[in-house]
Amino acid sequence: MSGAIIGILLAISSGLLSLVGLISIFISMNSQHNVQRSREILWSIFTLPYRKNLFLEKGTIGREVFRKFILYEQIIGEKNLFLHRIINFAKIAIVFCGLIWTTIVYYLFRQSSSAIEQGILILCITLADLFVFYFTAKILGLLTSTSKVGRLPTVNELLDADILGANTITLASVSSQLRVINSEIFIGFPVPFNNLRVNISIQENAFSSKMPNGKDFSFNLENRIKDFKKLSDEDFKLLDDDYCYYTICNLKALENSTQQNSIFATVELISKQGYVSTEFFFEGLNNVNNTNFIIYPFAFDERFINRKSELDPFSRYIKRDREFNFTNETEWFNVGKSFFEFFDKE
Known part of the structure; x- marks a missing residue:
């Protein structure tokens, strides 16, 4: 050559x-x-x-x-x-x-x-x-x-409420709706979110003293986590619209809660991203049979634990106080316990 x-x-x-x-x-x-x-x-x-x-x-x-x-x-x-x-x-x-x-x-x-x-x-x-x-x-x-x-999350990552760094659980909460069909209560989401745990409580009115998201929620979380039902994206149902519905409650077991011809429900969603409660109200219920209607949310409250920002006092406190030796800043919850412990016990 x-x-x-x-x-x-x-x-x-x-x-x-x-x-x-x-x-x-x-x-x-x-x-x-x-x-x-x-x-x-x-x-x-x-x-x-x-x-x-x-x-x-x-x-x-x-x-x-x-x-x-x-x-x-x-x-x-x-x-x-x-x-x-x-x-x-x-x-x-x-x-x-x-x-x-x-x-x-x-x-x-x-x-x-x-x-x-x-x-x-x-x-x-x-x-x-x-x-x-x-x-x-x-x-x-x-x-x-x-x-x-672009280092962007995939669609499956956006739908996963256990992946930190997004507000999937809040999106699921505010976009949810309750569907009541023949005394069965379904919760519906516009897309099949993953790794959501849900609990519903129905009160006689909006001023009930038994509201689950009150002052003592943080301290009762460890005892109440067993009441949450994990939703699987393989178990949702399609009714007469394009929402993903899951059965979460039966009104027949809650007849005392519907004596005022109204429904005031608090739906709690929890995942590794945090906790969000959403309130629903419906008035004009005559009986718990032969019903078919939708209840939309009117308020929500979120308690995130996945914040990573210098502007967040929570993150600053953990970084300042070195006696808390956590592997991840997001593992700290209001009552001073690791939030992930509740899920690891399952």
Whole structure:
């Protein structure tokens, strides 16, 4: 192999790498648009529970949650056949360049009689081939995934109420609705949230002294955790709308609570993200049989434990007081116990 042939091979590999660079710019610009749009949708999802006049339009928040989750799923999971072809071409070009380098180094290795030169050649081609393999298998492979490029959560991660860093449990709470059918009470969600634990309490009126989310809730949590029912995304039912419904209560066992022809219910949701209680009210109930109506929420209260911010006094207190040796700042609860302990005991 003459020096002219080696020069031609190097020129070919340089041209291919330049082409790959241009392709990478195109891929980055294409992916950046999807990443930015996904982030905007994600921010809007996180801020949905805190909108002004949230519960004035009944059922609107549920439809909004469903619409945004569907849109986010479509953008995150977008399959662009043309983009995949370009990425595959870039992979082939880089692998071809690696073969050219290996061929040239092999020829120079055969021509060299110095052990030092041979060692340098082997080291250089090994590093070059490792870089080619990593770039081809790792970096170019990630460019096909919008969530990995933008470090965005997948749809399944957003639906999981046990993954810290999101407000999934609050989204589930404010977008929920109660469905009463022939004395059975169902709780419905616009999308199938995961790892939610629910408990419902029905009082005679909104001023009942037996409200579960009162002052003593924190201190009774350890005793009350067994009352929460874990909802499985495989057990939901479809009624006459597109909500995911779960059976949580029977009004026949609570006839004393419906003597005033009204229902005031407090639904508690709990997960590793924290605790949220939602209040529902319905007036005009004549009997617990032959009924079919929907009750929408009118208020909610959240107690998060997944805050990680310098502005949060809770996080500052834990960081300041070093006698609390927790592995995670979010494991601290108001009563001074690890919140995760309640779930680990199951």
